[in-house]
Amino acid sequence: xxxxxxxxxxxxxxxxxxxxxxxxxxxxxxxxxxxxxxxxxxxxxxxxxxxxxxxxxxxxxxxxxxxxxxxxxxxxxxxxxxxxxxxxxxxxxxxxxxxxxxxxxxxxxxxxxxxxxxxxxxxxxxxxxxxxxxxxxxxxxxxxxxxxxxxxxxxxxxxxxxxxxxxxxxxxxxxxxxxxxxxxxxxxxxxxxxxxxxxxxxxxxxxxxxxxxxxxxxxxxxxxxxxxxxxxxxxx
Amino acid sequence: xxxxxxxxxxxxxxxxxxxxxxxxxxxxxxxxxxxxxxxxxxxxxxxxxxxxxxxxxxxxxxxxxxxxxxxxxxxxxxxxxxxxxxxxxxxxxxxxxxxxxxxxxxxxxxxxxxxxxxxxxxxxxxxxxxxxxxxxxxxxxxxxxxxxxxxxxxxxxxxxxxxxxxxxxxxxxxxxxxxxxxxxxxxxxxxxxxxxxxxxxxxxxxxxxxxxxxxxxxxxxxxxxxxxxxxxxxxxxxxxxxxxxxxxxxxxxxxxxxxxxxxxxxxxxxxxxxxxxxxxxxxxxxxxxxxxxxxxxxxxxxxxxxxxxxxxxxxxxxxxxxxxxxxxxxxxxxxxxxxxxxxxxxxxxxxxxxxxxxxxxxxxxxxxxxxxxxxxxxxxxxxxxxxxxxxxxxxxxxxxxxxxxxxxxxxxxxxxxxxxxxxxxxxxxxxxxxxxxxxxxxxxxxxxxxxxxxxxxxxxxxxxxxxxxxxxxxxxxxxxxxxxxxxxxxxxxxxxxxxxxxxxxxxxxxxxxxxxxxxxxxxxxxxxxxxxxxxxxxxxxxxxxxxxxxxxxxxxxxxxxxxxxxxxxxxxxxxxxxxxxxxxxxxxxxxxxxxxxxxxxxxxxxxxxxxxxxxxxxxxxxxxxxxxxxxxxxxxxxxxxxxxxxxxxxxxxxxxxxxxxxxxxxxxxxx
Numbered sequence: 001x002x003x004x005x006x007x008x009x010x011x012x013x014x015x016x017x018x019x020x021x022x023x024x025x026x027x028x029x030x031x032x033x034x035x036x037x038x039x040x041x042x043x044x045x046x047x048x049x050x051x052x053x054x055x056x057x058x059x060x061x062x063x064x065x066x067x068x069x070x071x072x073x074x075x076x077x078x079x080x081x082x083x084x085x086x087x088x089x090x091x092x093x094x095x096x097x098x099x100x101x102x103x104x105x106x107x108x109x110x111x112x113x114x115x116x117x118x119x120x121x122x123x124x125x126x127x128x129x130x131x132x133x134x135x136x137x138x139x140x141x142x143x144x145x146x147x148x149x150x151x152x153x154x155x156x157x158x159x160x161x162x163x164x165x166x167x168x169x170x171x172x173x174x175x176x177x178x179x180x181x182x183x184x185x186x187x188x189x190x191x192x193x194x195x196x197x198x199x200x201x202x203x204x205x206x207x208x209x210x211x212x213x214x215x216x217x218x219x220x221x222x223x224x225x226x227x228x229x230x231x232x233x234x235x236x
Numbered sequence: 237x238x239x240x241x242x243x244x245x246x247x248x249x250x251x252x253x254x255x256x257x258x259x260x261x262x263x264x265x266x267x268x269x270x271x272x273x274x275x276x277x278x279x280x281x282x283x284x285x286x287x288x289x290x291x292x293x294x295x296x297x298x299x300x301x302x303x304x305x306x307x308x309x310x311x312x313x314x315x316x317x318x319x320x321x322x323x324x325x326x327x328x329x330x331x332x333x334x335x336x337x338x339x340x341x342x343x344x345x346x347x348x349x350x351x352x353x354x355x356x357x358x359x360x361x362x363x364x365x366x367x368x369x370x371x372x373x374x375x376x377x378x379x380x381x382x383x384x385x386x387x388x389x390x391x392x393x394x395x396x397x398x399x400x401x402x403x404x405x406x407x408x409x410x411x412x413x414x415x416x417x418x419x420x421x422x423x424x425x426x427x428x429x430x431x432x433x434x435x436x437x438x439x440x441x442x443x444x445x446x447x448x449x450x451x452x453x454x455x456x457x458x459x460x461x462x463x464x465x466x467x468x469x470x471x472x473x474x475x476x477x478x479x480x481x482x483x484x485x486x487x488x489x490x491x492x493x494x495x496x497x498x499x500x501x502x503x504x505x506x507x508x509x510x511x512x513x514x515x516x517x518x519x520x521x522x523x524x525x526x527x528x529x530x531x532x533x534x535x536x537x538x539x540x541x542x543x544x545x546x547x548x549x550x551x552x553x554x555x556x557x558x559x560x561x562x563x564x565x566x567x568x569x570x571x572x573x574x575x576x577x578x579x580x581x582x583x584x585x586x587x588x589x590x591x592x593x594x595x596x597x598x599x600x601x602x603x604x605x606x607x608x609x610x611x612x613x614x615x616x617x618x619x620x621x622x623x624x625x626x627x628x629x630x631x632x633x634x635x636x637x638x639x640x641x642x643x644x645x646x647x648x649x650x651x652x653x654x655x656x657x658x659x660x661x662x663x664x665x666x667x668x669x670x671x672x673x674x675x676x677x678x679x680x681x682x683x684x685x686x687x688x689x690x691x692x693x694x695x696x697x698x699x700x701x702x703x704x705x706x707x708x709x710x711x712x713x714x715x716x717x718x719x720x721x722x723x724x725x726x727x728x729x730x731x732x733x734x735x736x737x738x739x740x741x742x743x744x745x746x747x748x749x750x751x752x753x754x755x756x757x758x759x760x761x762x763x764x765x766x767x768x769x770x771x772x773x774x775x776x777x778x779x780x781x782x783x784x785x786x787x788x789x790x791x792x793x794x795x796x797x798x799x800x801x802x803x804x805x806x807x808x809x810x811x812x813x814x815x816x817x818x819x820x821x822x823x824x825x826x827x828x829x830x831x832x833x834x835x836x837x838x839x840x841x842x843x844x845x846x847x848x849x850x851x852x853x854x855x856x857x858x859x860x861x862x863x864x865x866x867x868x869x870x871x872x873x874x875x876x877x878x879x880x881x882x883x884x885x886x887x888x889x890x891x892x893x894x895x896x897x898x899x900x901x902x903x904x905x906x907x
Contacts, residue, residue: 165316166298166315166316166338169337169338169356176450176474183900183901184898184901185900185902187893187894187896191890191894197904211891
């Protein structure tokens, strides 16, 4: 046994040897219960542990593959169903011609449908700009036809024209310049530092400039009031 | 001078757009500037950096790079299209889909025969420049990464392309790669895991390639062998732009602009020349994304929306206005329109218009309405009639006219449905003072006259100049409704007789472009202020310059007036005092009193404070015609309402800085 412990052979040969040894091990177990427990070498147990791990990995991989297969089959089935559910070719043609006919309308009429400006107005509210609320009333938007069933036809031009490639490119630039690892700070901080290091030293931007971060300040005020209210109510 | 009540307006949320690309045309001395919202601006560098033309943007248009081929301007953007612009009609001539995905860069070779674009899919596409269009010629060998930057060798036989982590050199006639590949190191520290983006490359005539990348390095390579000659670590952040002429100029994310020159580093013996970092300029607070080097200056622009022209002092012999640092922050045209009789203000944004009413005595302001454009085009120009009853705006594809009815605090706005078909789009719009006519500046310096009435609007006539190619950028009409004056980018000023509907006279052409014009209500004198700060007064009735104008030219304007660096954008008059002319630029508001003597070079120019301290008897001897007030800063517009109150529309630069995107974090000592 000691000799086997000291052996520094590569793992594959080790496993091979241990395979033989565990066979012996099994035979020994089968032989009798009264014998002293067999000493298991480190390599053996290591080998068996490795094997069991390998088996476990293999089984999990097999399971994953099976799941993948299943999912693929389901996906294919759905595609088939979708194809079957699509309208037959002649109805699609009809839909194609109908929107193109609409495009031949005189330009003015089409414009009044699509590009109508939508206005909002204020009902006699005086006050500074921060106080007003804008009401927007949306005009007739887009050219949506409703057919029988659950289908609706819309012009491609009405959809956003940024296709996925353009979006990926814009995301790339945004991520490189402003994404993680770009070490950006806020305008507030830069201006506050200028205040701090300038010839006339003054406080940070949000304290010097009353209008800075009005939303945050308003929110803080609101929370403060709520907290005071809460404190008053239990005590009173 | 008189006393005026002042409405100080600071709620115009004007937000300029960041500068993305620029290109300088050395022949015509014009700089083309591309902004992030797709708009293109042309600045005339020979004429005090005046903003001659503005082509408004569009939601779907994106500009990543600009390039000039002769007198033609091309742009390419992330929507995958190459666009050529018609600079005489201020619109895109055509757009060509390149079918390579988003386009990152466009560049022309020095012969002006070919355009190369770098695409997202890794191809460099060559286009042949034809008479009226461009045509696809071929692709060079397709690469595995996106092509971010390109640079032609001056001979036109090789192109260097900056990609992710490497620079490749193509042989143009065969389209193949040259064998040497230049590998760019990744940065130090944390950025080792990210690829280095070579944001810009420059290919010099001695086959040296200079590259700027996202690790903050400027590297000098030998183009023949593909070996690195020198690395300069310039910044911790990205090096975003490079430009070359006689020297190499580098722009970084920190806002610094660094110049490298090819000189011998020390004075000893005959040392070899190499690229040495010489100057650093810190004129920007945010990333510098576009650079151009002109003969005597470095022009830079970036995310802080300012165009900075930094003259190189070694090229100047003496200090003058040409050698001073110039920052162009506001557009050189009006974005605020005022209805004098009704006290209404119209604010023009790219995608909407806002209408406000100014309160009478209590200083309150009422927000009336907000007209949003539905559609992709941005607004070219807009106008408000002085009675406040009509509003018009124009985009590149259409003109809209609205009828306004305001009673006390309510407003009703209705669109005028059928406009004359000839009114497609206008470069400038103007209402006559009695609101009976609308003047629309259209192509070839002509003006369309549209008659307005309660029920309909009718096309009356087209006023055509004898010769005029360039678009009109200024239009003004007289209070009595008889005269209309227009100015175009060729510095031609035409005066038309509106009642007879024909050309009355042409003002003698002065070398500089007019930046503001106004017709006096009683004397019908046309006052013109040019981009080089010269002032002229021309009598329309007599068809000659007035005596006051001749006197002013003979004496010459004061040096401090001529040294101002922002152009005058609005000229208006005081009905109660016919001697006064009110004008303003970004930093000052001035009343010129024609009854007072003109200042000569020795008099103190800004003398308002001194006058206040003098006694009543001493004052008259020290008065001069130019009364300048600097209380109001960052002015966008100054107008005088009929009730003798001044409206000052200010847009503090600090408020614009607050809304810019994030700058880089710079660790400064003791903070």
